[in-house]
């Protein structure tokens with residue numbers, strides 16, 4: 406088996422997810438290479454070379470890969486894929502954007518968002534918003550796979566892979582980067598946070614999210630939200646947790662003013678400990694919460710912040 | 714400008730699913746079916762483009778069994794001009810659908826194809842990207858805003874860290890995210906009118922597409938149920954439990 410992991414990176418930093426994808430690759434077994442594609446990504450490649458279990462980091466450094474648009478990344482993967490039995494990447498918005506292109510151009514199915522490696526051709530993945538788990542087998546000569554990073558523990562950073570440049574010549578005549586607005590925050594990323602405090606429609610408005618931020622600051626936590634809170638404009642879209650937002654699995658998830666719709670639960674029900682704060686003692690969120698506190702969040706949150 | 718919109722018939726998003734006792738699949742007998750929510754957003758966006766005078770024709774397409782014509786009628790009631798049913802009783806997954814849609818694109822030559830970002834049954838999130846790759850079109854996935862101007866389309870995309878805008882040459886493929894628009898409801902007179910709008914059927918053979926096999930589904934299981942825990946009486950008790958019982962603080 407020979408596996409290629411497409412690394413994810415932003416602003417010259419390797420994303421944490423890649424270490425989890427390498428763990429999934431290691432579970433499949435065989436030789437693991439990492440591909441870093443971008444512009445001025447030597448630093449990213451050097452970090453990737455420290456991931457345990459990686460034998461070689463291949464670097465495609467060129468202007469056409471800047472912003473990692475799906476079309477050139479897909480074409481690059483197609484050129485490299487013949488050397489591999491498996492190509493893996495994180496089921497992030499970046500991975501979901503690029504990888505199906507490789508699958509289509511090679512005429513194979515993609516196995517989306519795997520949770521478990523059963524064997525080199527058999528995987529578990531969630532369907533119906535995680536309300537069912539399917540075990541699927543691929544007969545395709547190339548397995549193209551995205552990985553739910555929260556389902557695999559990151560590999561350590563104690564490897565020393567070789568780093569090799571790829572001479573690449575793909576072109577992109579169909580799409581062009583215009584601009585990007587990325588949220589700036591000193592808090593941990595939702596995907597990697599140990600503790601997450603999330604607010605829903607019950608927060609009432611964006612200003613009230615300060616009540617959650619105070620608690621998050623004390624706990625070193627990330628702040629998340631339900632779709633209702635995002636749609637109402639309380640907070641930006643990148644904070645949405647759920648079936649169609651971010652999938653998280655922190656040690657502690659505190660859901661405040663969130664009713665517990667299945668689409669929200671799909672994104673957080675694998676958290677180790679769940680706390681629900683809601684004034685409606687029949688809210689479905691209480692059916693899955695380890696600790697429920699019934700009451701008005703506007704009284705509970707300040708008291709909680711003080712106690713921490 | 715001609716817009717092609719792909720819609721999928723799926724279980725209604727409010728239904729709580731059940732796994733069949735033999736673990737072969739999810740039980741869909743007598744379950745309420747509907748148009749995939751992301752496809753409703755796709756239809757809405759296409760219809761708005763027509764209302765703004767940007768699009769001249771909106772064509773809805775689905776791949777699936779006879780029953781999927783119901784979702785095409787819904788698309789027609791929401792404002793699509795005509796519909797194409799690619800009929801197959803086989804279970805088709807994203808790659809097969811993308812190839813069949815490529816066949817339809819070759820016949821129809823749309824300037825823009827809009828799909829949902831994800832079907833809420835398989836949660837694949839692949840078809841639009843695959844179609845773009847197969848047809849050589851640029852792709853704008855997870856769109857929260859689109860603007861057509863000067864022969865290009867600008868797509869604002871919802872990405873993990875925030876937003877990104879890309880410009881694509883036309884023809885192009887767009888997949889919808891939740892915040893692109895809020896779909897309208899079909900009114901009764903429109904539902905009546907939709908019955909008279911043209912709906913054609915095609916077979917995979919007529920499109921000249923060999924349908925590739927999908928993944929083998931070996932087993933479908935219910936995930937481990939999370940047990941509800943306890944209600945605590947006060948903030949003090951909560952903090953105490955988190956520190957001393959759960960040991961997460």
Ligand SMILES: Cc1cc2nc3c(=O)[nH]c(=O)nc-3n(C[C@H](O)[C@H](O)[C@H](O)COP(=O)(O)OP(=O)(O)OC[C@H]3O[C@@H](n4cnc5c(N)ncnc54)[C@H](O)[C@@H]3O)c2cc1C
Nearest residue numbers: 605606607631632633647648649650662663664669684702
């Ligand atoms: C295709 C699709 C995809 C979706 N994807 C997602 C997703 O990824 N993530 C997601 O979250 N949702 C998603 N949804 C939406 C989901 O179905 C729910 O509508 C949404 O999660 C509800 O958000 P909420 O719990 O904040 O709001 P509500 O359901 O309105 O709940 C608000 C809660 O706040 C409580 N509350 C109000 N005031 C107070 C107070 N003062 N003190 C304490 N409690 C209070 C209320 O009792 C209530 O339980 C999706 C829906 C669809 C159709």
Ligand SMILES: Nc1ncnc2c1ncn2[C@@H]1O[C@H](COP(=O)(O)O)[C@@H](O)[C@H]1O
Nearest residue numbers: 719720776828829831832837838839840
């Ligand atoms: N059988 C189908 N018929 C028509 N469109 C489909 C079908 N399956 C998927 N699609 C389209 O592809 C989108 C994404 O689906 P998927 O990639 O399967 O999650 C859907 O929202 C539809 O727009």
